[in-house]
Amino acid sequence: MNRDFVAESDRITPAFRPVQVEKAAPCQEGCANCGDIRGWIGTIAQRSKTGLSREEAFARSWRMIADVNPFPSVLGRVCPHPCEQHCNRSTLDEPLAINAMERFLGDWAIEQGLALGRLENVPVETWIGVVGAGPSGLSFAYQMARRGYRVTIYESRAQAGGMLRYGVPDYRLPPEVLDAEIQRILDLGVDLKLNMAVGRDISLEALRARHEKLYLGIGAQMGREIGIPGEKGPSVWTGTDFLSRINCGEEIEVGARVVVVGGGNTAMDAARVARRSGADVTILYRRSREEMPAIEYDIEDALEEGVNLRLLVAPVRLERTPDGKLDSLVARRMQLGEPDSSGRCRPLAVPDSEFRLPLDSLIAAVSQSPGLEGFAALGHKGNWLMTDAHGAVGHGVLAGGDVLELGIAGNAILQGRNAAEQVHFHLQGIEHDASMPESRPDIGPDQVKLDSRPGSEAVRVPKLPGDERITGGVAEVASTISEEQFLAEAERCFSCGFCFGCEQCSMFCTSGCFTKLEEVMPGMYFTLMLDECKECGKCIEVCPCGYLDPA
Ligand SMILES: Cc1cc2nc3c(=O)[nH]c(=O)nc-3n(C[C@H](O)[C@H](O)[C@H](O)COP(=O)(O)OP(=O)(O)OC[C@H]3O[C@@H](n4cnc5c(N)ncnc54)[C@H](O)[C@@H]3O)c2cc1C
Numbered sequence: 001m002n003r004d005f006v007a008e009s010d011r012i013t014p015a016f017r018p019v020q021v022e023k024a025a026p027c028q029e030g031c032a033n034c035g036d037i038r039g040w041i042g043t044i045a046q047r048s049k050t051g052l053s054r055e056e057a058f059a060r061s062w063r064m065i066a067d068v069n070p071f072p073s074v075l076g077r078v079c080p081h082p083c084e085q086h087c088n089r090s091t092l093d094e095p096l097a098i099n100a101m102e103r104f105l106g107d108w109a110i111e112q113g114l115a116l117g118r119l120e121n122v123p124v125e126t127w128i129g130v131v132g133a134g135p136s137g138l139s140f141a142y143q144m145a146r147r148g149y150r151v152t153i154y155e156s157r158a159q160a161g162g163m164l165r166y167g168v169p170d171y172r173l174p175p176e177v178l179d180a181e182i183q184r185i186l187d188l189g190v191d192l193k194l195n196m197a198v199g200r201d202i203s204l205e206a207l208r209a210r211h212e213k214l215y216l217g218i219g220a221q222m223g224r225e226i227g228i229p230g231e232k233g234p235s236v237w238t239g240t241d242f243l244s245r246i247n248c249g250e251e252i253e254v255g256a257r258v259v260v261v262g263g264g265n266t267a268m269d270a271a272r273v274a275r276r277s278g279a280d281v282t283i284l285y286r287r288s289r290e291e292m293p294a295i296e297y298d299i300e301d302a303l304e305e306g307v308n309l310r311l312l313v314a315p316v317r318l319e320r321t322p323d324g325k326l327d328s329l330v331a332r333r334m335q336l337g338e339p340d341s342s343g344r345c346r347p348l349a350v351p352d353s354e355f356r357l358p359l360d361s362l363i364a365a366v367s368q369s370p371g372l373e374g375f376a377a378l379g380h381k382g383n384w385l386m387t388d389a390h391g392a393v394g395h396g397v398l399a400g401g402d403v404l405e406l407g408i409a410g411n412a413i414l415q416g417r418n419a420a421e422q423v424h425f426h427l428q429g430i431e432h433d434a435s436m437p438e439s440r441p442d443i444g445p446d447q448v449k450l451d452s453r454p455g456s457e458a459v460r461v462p463k464l465p466g467d468e469r470i471t472g473g474v475a476e477v478a479s480t481i482s483e484e485q486f487l488a489e490a491e492r493c494f495s496c497g498f499c500f501g502c503e504q505c506s507m508f509c510t511s512g513c514f515t516k517l518e519e520v521m522p523g524m525y526f527t528l529m530l531d532e533c534k535e536c537g538k539c540i541e542v543c544p545c546g547y548l549d550p551a
Helices: 037-045 054-066 072-078 098-112 135-145 175-186 204-210 239-247 265-275 296-304 409-428 466-472 483-491 504-508 538-542
Strands: 004-008 011-015 018-020 124-131 149-154 191-193 213-216 236-238 257-261 280-285 308-311 313-320 326-339 345-349 355-358 361-364 392-394 397-399 514-521 524-528 548-550
Touching: 018 524, 037 054, 037 098, 037 483, 054 072, 054 098, 072 098, 072 175, 072 409, 098 175, 098 483, 124 135, 124 204, 124 409, 135 149, 135 175, 135 213, 135 409, 204 213, 213 409, 236 239, 239 265, 239 361, 257 265, 265 280, 265 296, 265 361, 280 313, 296 308, 326 361, 397 409, 504 514, 504 538, 538 548
Parallel strands: 124 149, 124 213, 149 191, 213 397, 236 361, 257 280, 257 361, 280 308
Antiparallel strands: 004 011, 018 548, 313 326, 326 345, 326 355, 392 397, 514 524
């Protein structure tokens, strides 16, 4: 325990006067998109203390997430959940299954038909334009519409959702889940113009003249080719093109042997989709498994489904039969050299190591880049848009999401929200700093009484066995946890650094310093009256969540 020392007569004695200090929840680190995670889990776990029915607690928790992220059901399925890596509970046993809980709440809200709420703002006539109805553009549109702005989205494709619809396969994210969460945003009055490509059907300049502010969330739609001889021709696709065609319902003949080149999520998804046709699928990656950028559990899922992984192998050229049919891929073995600018070890060719792999089709899932035709006037760096210090890429034009740099959906949503707040503050003349949250001290596992509760395993998300996934086609691989599992998981939260009303402090205090509030809520159970405090420090010592500090 930290101690301050105070003079008492001529003696120096330790002073343990308590002060309530809310700490920064570690789960929040690395994730700005699940809202106040500790708060929404606490709302569930403490519902009987705060007098909420189960339904009221569920709805309130969902709103806390939806405040920052209108896609809890979607992100509950696809987010790599960095929040869980920071959970203090992992020091005791296993981190809370935050992602599975978010999905449960998202699905529950869809079933209940809950609508997204507006903030208390009068309708604003300012007309805001958004280019691209991916998660970033939709997040921006949502945040503007709920503040009362008139919003129009221009989307080049036939449906909204961006890579969540045209990239992520249905067995990971059923389209009806995406549809439901998008519809709720549109229900706020957002106008969505589909099949309207900016740069083709309407110019950027026309939109700049029409709208007070523009947000560009156009993503990175262009799959990159590998750049090897023989690549141009039938039976070769980029990963994004292949997945987009499949997600549009096209039937693609991949043949019996498919090679996928790349080590990222697009490569995993392309391989897993190809595998569902019954093909023998091999992923080639030029570095080692540790360097693969794909999410670890996506790699595991692909392996469980029978996808082969060949590491430290790079493609050299494709060989075709005289009639243009793919015959084989010539590849070479690689070894790792010194780290390159990305921090990953540079792959170096092993001399005289070329070999042939027979194949019927090849999917090049090596990278993507944005299509910037029509956006040349804006700030960019190479193939990517680049924002200035204020998030702008041109006068009155902001941008976010994959068009700046390839990322994950959560990041695209976060950038859309940040841009919307920036635009709103600017238009309303609000000082930006006024909105900045106060910085709070961190709380690590050593400041929480992890031994105050028995250890318990985190809930396991039910998954289809690998062979059933192959025969199941688009059947969703992972399921939503049950309500009982959800409630039990919420109870595992230690509410790090935030009072959850255990009342230990008040029970141990012999001076009556802790007065229970009439209306309680997570973090607010007691007021402190320290006139009679004996400075024994017992309350600080027993507080299991580390909310009480020495003053
Ligand atoms: C195969 C694949 C799997 C992925 N898996 C995951 C995952 O599991 N978890 C995760 O978090 N992330 C995943 N991602 C990444 C995630 O999908 C993206 O980070 C996210 O979709 C980026 O959002 P965005 O809104 O910036 O761009 P996008 O989602 O790409 O949306 C951009 C939108 O803009 C539209 N558009 C483009 N140009 C124009 C134009 N000129 N005029 C009008 N409209 C235009 C596009 O049609 C599109 O709808 C995956 C990506 C891919 C490709």
